Amino acid sequence: MKKYCIDTSGITNPLEQMPEDIHVAIWSGVSRLLTGGVFAVTTEIYDEMTRIPGSVGASISGSKRAMVLEVGDSSWDWPAYIDASRMLHERYEPYVSEWHGGMARTVGLNDLSIVALAIALRLPLVSMEVPVLQAGYNPSTNKRRIPDICTAERVEHLSFNDLLRREGIRG
Secondary structure (H helix, E strand, C coil), rough: CEEEECCHHHHHHHHHHHCCCCHHHHHHHHHHHHHEEEEEEEEHHHHHHHHCCCCCHHHHHCHHHHHHHCCCCCCCCCCHHHHHHHHHHCHHHHHCHHHHCCCCCCCHHHHHHHHHHHHHHCCEECCCCCCCCCCCCCCCCCCCCCCHHHHHHCCEECHHHHHHHHCCCCC
16 A cells, blocks of 8 residues: 655665665665555656665665556556646746756656655655755745645655654664
């Protein structure tokens, strides 16, 4: 059963700060979640995640069927995902990096895809991004990040530590 949507940063950033060879218990618990089907991702996010090295990356690469929700698969409400995706593209067009010359430190299309999935599934989204204001940017600028969009769209945003606490994973 899906419990969370997860952005690539929800794994890569913590893995950089807490290498799996030192924090074995934490990453073993996360790997169980990855292979256990609790995370939902889009194809785009999964493709990014397959570049993660080590045993965590191997858990991801071996869990495509458990993680990726494909458009057209009747086992989930993919039309709701398409609707949410269209809405986000329209609402956040001024903030999408790919549509504005690769504008740095703002939301990308893959980011919108995982937020759309969280909206469609009504699940919290795990990422390590911080809101624009917390990152030191003026919120009146054309920058937005995953947590900013989650807040605006009433999607619960979780950090990696929030995920560990919810799942009772300790080091």
